[in-house]
Amino acid sequence: MSKTFRTGSLALAVGLALGTVPAYADDAEAAKAKDVEKIVVVGSRAAPRSIADSAVPVDIVGGDELGRSGSSDMLDQLATSVPSFNVRAQPISDAATLIRPVNLRGLSSDSTLVLLNGKRRHRASVIAFQGGGVNDGAQGPDISVIPSAALKQVEVLRDGAAAQYGSDAIAGVMNFVLKDAADGGSLSVKAGQFYEGDGDTVTIDGNIGLPLSDDGFANLSFQYKNADATSRSVQRPDAQNLIDNGNTFVNDPAQIWGNPEISDDITIFGNFGLDLGNDKEAYMFGNYSERDVVGGFYYRNPHNRGNVYSIDGGETLLVGDIAQAGGAARTCAVVNIPKNPDGSDGNVLESAEYQAMLADPNCFSMNQIFPGGYTPAFGGNIVDTALTMGTRGDIHSGFLKDWRYDISGTVGRNASSFNLSNTLNPSLGLETPTDFDTGSYIQLEKMFNVDLVRGINVDALDEPINLAMGMEFREESFEIISGEEASWKAGPYADQGFNIGSHGFKGFGPEAQGLNDRRSVAAYIDTETYFTEDFMVGAALRFEDYSTFGNTTDYKLTFQYSVSDDFSLRGSTSTGFRAPTVGQANVVNTATSLVNGELIQSFLAPPTDPLSAFYGGKELTPEESKSYAFGGVYQSGDFFLTVDYYNIEVTDRIAQSSQIDVLAEDYDELRALGVKNPELISAVTYFANDFDTTTQGLDIVANYSMQLFDGDTQFSFAYNWNETTVDKFNPETTDEGKVRRLEEGMPNHRGTLTMSQQWDSVQMFVRANYFGKYYAVHADDTSDWGSETADSAITFDAELSYFINDDFSVAVGANNIFDQEAQELKDGTYGVLGAKYYESGPFDYNGGYYYAKLTYSF
Secondary structure (H helix, E strand, C coil): CCHHHHHHHHHHHHCCCCCCCCCCCCHHHHHHHHHHHHHHCCCCCCCCCECCCCCCCEEEEEHHHHHCCCCCCHHHHHHCCCCCEEECCCCCCHHHHCCCCEEECCECHHHEEEEECCEECCCCCCCCCCCCHHHCCCCCCCHHHCCHHHEEEEEEECCCCHHHHCCCCCCEEEEEEECCCCCCEEEEEEEEEECCCCCCEEEEEEEEEEECCCCEEEEEEEEEEEECCCCCECCCHHHHHHHHCCCCCCCCCCCCCCCCEEEEEEEEEEEEEEEEECCEEEEEEEEEEEEEEEEECCCECCCCCECCCECCCCCEECCEEHHHHCCCCCCCCCEECCECCCCCECCHHHCHHHHHHHHCCCEECHHHCCCCCECCEEEEEEEEEEEEEEEEEECCCCCCCCCEEEEEEEEEEEEEEEEEECCCCHHHHHHCCCEEEEEEEEEEEEEEEEEEEEEECCCCCCCCEEEEEEEEEEEEEEEEEECCHHHHCCCCCHHHCCCCCCCCECCCCCCCCEEEEEEEEEEEEEEEEECCCCEEEEEEEEEEEECCCEEEEEEEEEEEEECCCCEEEEEEEEEEEECCCHHHHHCCEEEEEEECCEEEEEEECCCCCHHHHHCCCCCCCCEEEEEEEEEEEEEECCEEEEEEEEEEEEEEEEEECCCEECCHHHHHHHHHCCCCCHHHCCEEECEEEEEEEEEEEEEEEEEEEEEECCEEEEEEEEEEEEEEEEEEECCCCCCHHHHHHHHHCCCCEEEEEEEEEECCCEEEEEEEEEECCEEEEECCECCHHHEEEECCEEEEEEEEEEECCCCEEEEEEEECCCCCCCCECCCCCHHHHCECECCCCCCCCCCCEEEEEEEEEC
16 A cells, blocks of 8 residues: 555544645645545445554544434434444433433543534533433533534544543544535435334435535535434333322323424534635534424322422321411311222322311312322423634745644534423422423533644655644633523422422522633644654644643654554554533532432532532542553455554543432531522532543454445444443442443443445345443432343344435335344332333334435435
């Protein structure tokens, strides 16, 4: 293989942030580099998914390949293409239901840097409060807003790269490259549903390339989607018992456990470029995305739900006394929950004590509003916008002559507005509304970059030294906007034991409202060269200074050695960091948590809040990492193989603490510190630097193409082994279950095997997906009651496409063809959960899904 090919492809791999061909390449070399890019973006796994001559592993997934999936969600599409990339459904997980967290190489979603056209992508405003072990407390970008119709390719750099790109690149970098054609396009309609007959999804997407004057392009893409909710619920025994005893107000099932409903999900992407002449160009790209999401919560039993219907575990009904709230003596009598001979609850609505309470205008209970109990519905409106503008080109004169520059500015904003329905604020008594606007989170980021790159000739070397350097300024803010008063107000009956705020997700009050921000300045230098024709080395150094916690300096060293024309070795070592997000340092949230089978109200407070500080909270500091990687690449004819081992040590890892009980003996001291109504807070959590972990693993990618069945055949195999060990943790804020979930919550082994076949007018693929054993839990309950080791599983996907003519094609396919079931919950857990499967499975618990797609290309 020629050095020209090697140099061009390597520059493409390590220059993702610049998105340019090196300045030292002549026109022929630039053309060859572009040819390399075209080869690797072909939507088939038979083409190399990793650049063979890169010192670090880079997966290339074409936009067409991403579209070959039943799901229209970018997260699910990537999960089938990159085995070390994982995502799961979030049926009842508060804000994580609205924006699902992901992970690469076993690390949290905010440990992977996401780029769009080589520029840093802003974070989502949602923090995964119940993110599922690895992602518990993560705040990463919302990748789901990016439609496959807008993408030319996705580049997945599976190596620590903080020294090159800054914070968050501990696990790797994902660069989403938008289409840039100036003509042509497509329009498609896809519809599908699950085998169970629910979850109907209709997706319309399109792309068009247009000329922008004679020397530019305007490439526009859109996607519009609606997805019905799914239900994999079973009737809860406690709800069924109420029905059996004559309570006609209980639904069957009492709660819905499944995917949320997504409506009016619209996203628009634009990518623009204009040749300015004299080897310079201007570019601009951005998006507008919006969607409404509604998911379910847990059922509130009308006999025993704490601080709503009872305060003694369901022995007596919680009865409000209007006169007592006004300062008079209490007069309301006790209402006992009737019991059947077998010890089960009777029907309190029919008891004489309850009827007497109803007859007294001074007394009330929440049963008068929801006599059959209630299941809150949690929803949100997500709006994501971003815009990047810049210019790049060659400098032909002055002291920077022969350098290539890239100057850009980016602004990104993600806003989540939350709402809650079919619930109440018990402390307001019978005057409570049942629908609430609970407030908003807003994440806003601004960034300015100056990047320079050139080749420097050195007499002792056959190849120029590629030198890159640059500076970056970033400003990040996280804002909380309070909800309507009824969603957070402590009503007149709070002192009688009634819960404060909208039950299930308390609205953000005036004390939580506010804006916090942070600024950072960074400078980096990145260089690489071939010392010999077969031996390349690279080095990067980055200094970054933050306004909140100080500065950090990180490095990266890489090498690539060609043993022969077919086989090469590569490796890297680097340090990295992940700055705590402004949201993690300042977020406030009250939610329902499941602990040892019991639903409790837990309060998430900033780590420096008086309540958190009382129970051990401290100001957050950055995570720091050390990474080592070593691998090999073999390429001979139509066979391509990469094997890469990695080891990532992370110290001071940030995660949400376990629920810490707020004790009765602490109430007076907490009140003195300014904590309001501590007696109504069951537990507190906060973010803390509580873990040191070591993650190691192995990635294997293999591709082989051949002629078979009178057509073109491609075989692709991808495998990931990943293992995380918790080296140190704080037992005062973290329980053993959370540690086990970090270590075992995802399968250690995952792999895919794909066969693709193409004839003149027919194309098809079959894919097998393997998921190893994992530690299964439900709703973050890591007690023995609600967890176990789940079995390994294999699912199969397939798609068949027929090209009717040059313009039209139709495809039919299915994910999880044989309807492989997720791990079922243990016996005895249905009573609280009302679900059939564990929430933490690595593949969709909804079962098989089939779809059809019609595409018009022009």
